[in-house]
Amino acid sequence: MPTLGCAKSGSRRGRPRRRLSTVSRWAPLVASALAAALTLALAASANAPSGAAPACVPATLNTSAARAGGAVTVSPAPETMDASYVTQISFLGVPAAEITNVQVVGSRSGSHPGRLAAYSQGDGASFLPSTPFAQGELVSVHAALRNGDSTTPFGWHFTIAEVDAVSRSLETPPPPPPPPRQSELQHFVSRPDLKPPTVTLTANSGAHAPGDVLLAPYAGPGQYGPMILDGAGRLIWFKPLPAGARAANLRVQEYDGRPVLTWWQDPLVTAGRRDAGVVIADSSYRDIAIIRAGNRYQPDLHAFEITPQGTALTTVYDAIRCNLRAHGGPANGAVADTLLQELDLKTGLVRFEWHSLDHVALADSYMPLRPGGGPTAPWDYFHINSIESEQDGHLLVDSRNTSAAYEIDKRSGQIVWRLGGKRSSFTMGPGARPAWQHDAEQQPDGTITPHRRSIHNHAGSPSASTCNI
CATH class of the missing domain: 2.120.10 (Neuraminidase)
Structure with a gap:
């Protein structure tokens, strides 16, 4: 190295x-803020979920987000455990017209229809599901990349995070x-x-830009x-x-x-x-x-x-x-x-x-x-x-x-x-x-x-x- x-x-x-x-002047303010924070924390603790939280880290770190032979970069990333329940699904690297047959299925919420919206740069699109996903569920995505008369199928899956409300x-x-x-x-x-x-301004060295x-x-x-x-x-x-x-x-x-x-x-x-x-x-x-x-x-x-x-x-x-x-x-x-x-x-x-x-x-x-x-x-x-x-x-x-x-x-x-x-x-x-x-x-x-x-x-x-x- x-x-x-x-x-x-x-x-x-x-x-x-x-x-x-x-310090003396700010002390009452600090004490008041700490008291308010403690009150909020105690109230929040009473409403916190009591069961064990899910895993938030994938079994294998640093997995590639490139799919279809490296032509498309996808988000949420494959195997991620922390996707948003209202996430869009991003396809970056090819024109939107080449992205076809997008199918999105949640393990609990079922099939998610939606639409593709193209990026203004002309190099991809996001699939916008019509309904949110369920927190904690596994989502599977399948799509195909059109290249002339041929298509290259690809897919991946990710997990929706549970929000710490x-x-x-x-x-x-x-x-x-x-x-x-x-x-x-x-x-x-x-x-x-x-x-x-x-x-x-208390000092000026003259060396600033x-x-x-x-x-x-x-x-x-x-x-x-x-x-x-x-x-x-x-x-x-x-x-x-x-x-x-x-x-x-x-x-x-x-x-x-x-x-x-x-x-x-x-x-x-x-x-x-x-x-x-x-x-x-x-x-x-x-x-x-x-x-x-x-x-x-x-x-x-x-x-x-x-x-x-x-x-x-x-x-x-x-x-x-x-x-x-x-x-x-x-x-x-x-x-x-x-x-x-x-x-x-x-x-x-x-x-x-x-x-x-x-x-x-x-x-x-x-x-x-x-x-x-x-x-x-x-x-x-x-x-x-x-x-x-x-x-x-x-x-x-x-x-x-x-x-x-x-x-x-x-x-x-x-x-x-x-x-x-x-x-x-x-x-x-x-x-x-x-x-x-x-x-x-x-x-x-x-x-x-x-x-x-x-x-x-x-x-x-x-x-x-x-x-x-």
Whole structure:
């Protein structure tokens, strides 16, 4: 195996001190939030399913999703145990007209009629069942690929997850901040309704890249919402969100050949829906598109990347029931099923879906299972926090809680290599081992840079570094 090295950008030997006045001011709020969470947890525990949860990991990990001789990539993946009960069935890689004779049968719900809806890119289609599946049932799919006068039959099966409805009931917005001091808010004579938090630039090394600073504060004093500052910290633009809403991951991207702003928002109330979504706004700050995750999931705040093909990659966290007895957890357990989707931005269809549970073993996690792992506190064993399209067409996926980055073959969904973690594909040189890292990126020269942000490595010493691989 090749040996990799990295260059540290800095480290810290101790925790920063916190001012007593700040802690004292927030103490009543923290106590109130903890009391509310405990009340909800106790109430939820009373309603939690009492029987053992099903398995959530396939018998064989990293199974290929390529079918029909590799011509078609299918989702949900073959053998997966964690498909959504309202999943569409994705066929990626051939024109929609070549996909024929689709038959879908649930082991309990029976035959599912539906229709094929083509992707706007012209390279596939999703079968949209007319009725939901039953949670926990086995679903069999058979189809054929037409090639001139001949057809190639293919098929696979997958299992529908059992939703952990208890933990979902705990997904409430954070409590409101304490009353702010006047110095903590910005005020504008022409817009007295705007009260964004004050931002103070305390240091400037001069080494930062030119341009504006994009933020989306959702904790502390002031109104929450996406905001843009200039290099001196002066406010350029701010969009206040309704009380109880929050935004994250504000960034500049390109959509339909023009620059846009995108940000994640929860809740995003529009068209009769109140779940999380992503806003796309034009250069005049007007909303031009609202993007939702497919298969009735909610997009997560970590990643939303628009591709040149008119698609978007987004992360999802979804709690499902899972028997964790083999890992020292409860039989009536639950995990955070972390996954990624590629969405067709014009149709909203799911072109590709990849679940960590299908490819990465639960035992690869560094995150302690206890005291969580139950219906009220699902085990976040993987914690996906970034996705990136690589130059060769593969996907780069970063996992905080396995301390590893993964290259994913988009055609098969299989892991090509692992960087870091318990089963790295590379021999890690001195100081090169990632730990709880975020935002793995491929640089123009092909190197991979996972960023480790002021957190503890597995030996327990705090550090902050960026490793160039």
